[in-house]
Amino acid sequence: MSISVELPALGESVLEGTVARWLVKEGDRVEQDQPIVEVTTDKVDAEIPAPAAGVIEAILAAEGDVVAVGAVLARIAPAGQAAAAPPKKEAAPKAAAAALPPPPKAPAPPAPAPAPASRGSAPRATPVARKVAEEAGVDLRSLEGTGTGGRVTRGDVERARPAARPAETPAAAPAPAAAAAPRPAPERRPFTADFGHYAIQEGDKVVPMTPLRKLVAEHMVYSKLTSPHVGTVAEVDMGGVARLRAAHKERFAEAQGVPLTFLPFVVHATVRALREQPALNASVVGDAIVEKKDVHIGIAVETEKGLIVPVVRHADLLSLAGLAAAIEDLSARARTKRLSADELKGGTFTVTNPGRQGNLYGFAIINQPQVGILRMGEITKRAVVRETEAGDALVIRPVMFLALSYDHRAVDGAPANAFLFRVKELLEQAEFEL
Amino acid sequence: MAQALQIDWLGRVAYGEALRRQQELLEARRAGACGDRLLLLEHPPVVTLGRAARAEHLLTPRAALAARGVEVHEVARGGDVTWHGPGQLVGYTIVDLAARGLADAHAFLRAIEDTLIAALGALSVAAEALAGTTGVFAAGSRPPRKLASIGLGLRGWVTWHGFALNVTTDPAAFGDIVPCGLHHVAMSSVARELGAAPGAALFERARGAVASAFAERLG
Numbered sequence: 001m002s003i004s005v006e007l008p009a010l011g012e013s014v015l016e017g018t019v020a021r022w023l024v025k026e027g028d029r030v031e032q033d034q035p036i037v038e039v040t041t042d043k044v045d046a047e048i049p050a051p052a053a054g055v056i057e058a059i060l061a062a063e064g065d066v067v068a069v070g071a072v073l074a075r076i077a078p079a080g081q082a083a084a085a086p087p088k089k090e091a092a093p094k095a096a097a098a099a100l101p102p103p104p105k106a107p108a109p110p111a112p113a114p115a116p117a118s119r120g121s122a123p124r125a126t127p128v129a130r131k132v133a134e135e136a137g138v139d140l141r142s143l144e145g146t147g148t149g150g151r152v153t154r155g156d157v158e159r160a161r162p163a164a165r166p167a168e169t170p171a172a173a174p175a176p177a178a179a180a181a182p183r184p185a186p187e188r189r190p191f192t193a194d195f196g197h198y199a200i201q202e203g204d205k206v207v208p209m210t211p212l213r214k215l216v217a218e219h220m221v222y223s224k225l226t227s228p229h230v231g232t233v234a235e236v237d238m239g240g241v242a243r244l245r246a247a248h249k250e251r252f253a254e255a256q257g258v259p260l261t262f263l264p265f266v267v268h269a270t271v272r273a274l275r276e277q278p279a280l281n282a283s284v285v286g287d288a289i290v291e292k293k294d295v296h297i298g299i300a301v302e303t304e305k306g307l308i309v310p311v312v313r314h315a316d317l318l319s320l321a322g323l324a325a326a327i328e329d330l331s332a333r334a335r336t337k338r339l340s341a342d343e344l345k346g347g348t349f350t351v352t353n354p355g356r357q358g359n360l361y362g363f364a365i366i367n368q369p370q371v372g373i374l375r376m377g378e379i380t381k382r383a384v385v386r387e388t389e390a391g392d393a394l395v396i397r398p399v400m401f402l403a404l405s406y407d408h409r410a411v412d413g414a415p416a417n418a419f420l421f422r423v424k425e426l427l428e429q430a431e432f433e434l
Numbered sequence: 435m436a437q438a439l440q441i442d443w444l445g446r447v448a449y450g451e452a453l454r455r456q457q458e459l460l461e462a463r464r465a466g467a468c469g470d471r472l473l474l475l476e477h478p479p480v481v482t483l484g485r486a487a488r489a490e491h492l493l494t495p496r497a498a499l500a501a502r503g504v505e506v507h508e509v510a511r512g513g514d515v516t517w518h519g520p521g522q523l524v525g526y527t528i529v530d531l532a533a534r535g536l537a538d539a540h541a542f543l544r545a546i547e548d549t550l551i552a553a554l555g556a557l558s559v560a561a562e563a564l565a566g567t568t569g570v571f572a573a574g575s576r577p578p579r580k581l582a583s584i585g586l587g588l589r590g591w592v593t594w595h596g597f598a599l600n601v602t603t604d605p606a607a608f609g610d611i612v613p614c615g616l617h618h619v620a621m622s623s624v625a626r627e628l629g630a631a632p633g634a635a636l637f638e639r640a641r642g643a644v645a646s647a648f649a650e651r652l653g
Contacts, residue, residue: 010539010540010588011539011540011541012537012538012541013540013541014538014539014542016541021484021510030569033464033590035589038483038485038510040484040486041539041540041585042540042568043513043540043543043568043585043586044539044540044543044585044586044587044588045484045485045510045511045538045585045586045587045588045595046587046588046589047510047587047588047589047590049589049590095586133541231584285560285571285573285574286560286562286574288560288573290573293558348630369574394463401583
């Protein structure tokens with residue numbers, strides 16, 4: 001009586017394997033536990049050992065065949081009852097083919113009228129692929145098979161299904177919202193409703209978008225679709241900074257060779273607040289929030305060609321003078337188009353200062369994949385109430401509205417407001433080394 | 435699961451030599467003469483073809499590779515074609531899955547992925563596994579940037595081969611192949627993801643992180 005060598009279940013998610021290589025031939029004598037055949041499944045090459053010593057009586061699967069778990073790969077005549085009939089070498093491959101489960105062939109279409117749910121027009125696919133496709137609701141006809149003879153494999157189906165590993169997804173619950181695997185960034189789907197089009201008329205001026213304009217446009221839409229933006233505003237008394245600036249402006253310009261603007265003060269305060277509250281110096285990565293160890297500040301610069309955001313790297317390691325010099329250098333080169341691609345990458349937070357007029361405050365769009373952006377409003381003299389020893393008084397102060405947009409996926413209101421308040425506090429304390 | 439895992443750092447070892455070492459340990463493990471082992475090492479430049487390798491995924495003729503001192507080996511492991519060489523931390527896992535009550539080869543692949551992701555986290559690299567493919571990738575990278583390749587051999591229920599983590603590898607080293615037959619995947623490295631200078635110090639840190647993660651999860 002011969003012993004069958006079956007393809008063992010190599011794993012819960014493994015339902016079939018490909019015969020990669022026979023290590024023995026029919027008629028060979030094998031020891032117990034000697035590997036006789038290699039079977040591959042995705043990323044695993046399993047050597048199947050002989051369950052007992054004996055002679056290989058029949059090999060029942062050819063190299064390249066896809067076999068199901070439990071299928072018989074070979075038969076061994078146990079030692080002592082060596083095969084009575086010598087194996088017929090010539091006949092082996094044919095015998096093997098005959099013993100295999102019939103390869104799935106595309107069945108003839110049942111009727112000329114193609115019923116939508118009919119399997120008749122389904123392409124060639126492995127039985128497992130068919131089963132998985134059915135469970136996952138994947139239409140086999142939409143897939144291009146990569147298996148032998150263009151057959152659709154289980155891998156093809158899994159690549160096509162929306163999310164999660166099979167082991168993690170209960171077969172009966174294809175609820176997309178429950179998917180545990182990291183989701184790709186939302187895709188921009190064309191809107192289904194028609195919101196109207198403008199028909200260009202004679203006399204209209206048509207300005208084609210430059211590549212930069214298109215990129216900016218894409219990024220803005222992408223950011224708005226990706227991050228739920230929330231805005232919050234602080235009123236900042238810039239009196240201290242203005243006094244400091246006025247006192248050092250000329251000497252600074254002479255010594256450093258760059259003008260002393262308000263921007264480096266704001267960036268300096270921002271960086272210090274980010275160091276204290278790293279939640280704003282972060283990115284959403286898959287299902288995680290990653291707080292970054294480095295602080296690289298993007299500075300929005302409006303150029304002739306459009307909006308560019310060069311990055312001051314390691315802004316937390318720079319003095320106020322260092323920040324002023326870096327910002328000046330980057331914006332000058334942004335305007336003359338002499339920035340390298342690397343200088344536009346890797347920002348962890350952005351500060352934008354879009355100008356002095358008509359800019360009380362406004363909310364910027366987050367520079368992806370960051371989670372926050374600060375927008376400076378114009379600095380104007382306002383009448384504000386201050387407490388003095390003689391009681392409350394109306395005083396005239398240079399005031400700036402500072403607006404923070406943050407990604408509510410990553411940051412809640414309280415920490416975002418605390419961060420903004422800290423920036424305001426640092427600017428009002430005006431303790432900067434010059 | 436109180437299985438001990440002995441972890442050894444072998445330094446730089448030629449591929450053939452490491453293969454012999456693995457086979458000795460594989461047989462010893464099957465005979466019960468030793469416990470589970472993790473061999474950590476680095477290879478001189480070598481291209482290996484798994485059982486599922488397609489000829490067209492080797493982009494440079496073998497003779498040209500040989501002239502550059504790059505060996506080519508065909509090996510009994512799952513997976514397609516890959517490259518090993520300096521800057522890449524290779525780990526060979528000689529583990530008896532049945533003895534651990536984990537007679538599931540693919541569950542072990544997932545365990546290796548999870549362990550490497552934990553080790554990368556300790557190095558401040560956010561990494562993830564992707565549904566439908568084996569390996570470890572930089573988190574959220576689209577198209578995916580691959581950090582580690584995994585391929586196992588199984589004799590009975592004892593595993594061999596294992597993983598290759600690109601630590602300070604020059605991604606250009608993969609130019610001769612279509613790694614793992616994945617055309618759309620770019621190879622990356624820990625150094626590249628961190629924006630750090632590739633150096634011996636980083637490699638050593640990675641080695642420590644991987645050893646700790648395996649000791650913690652499989653020790």
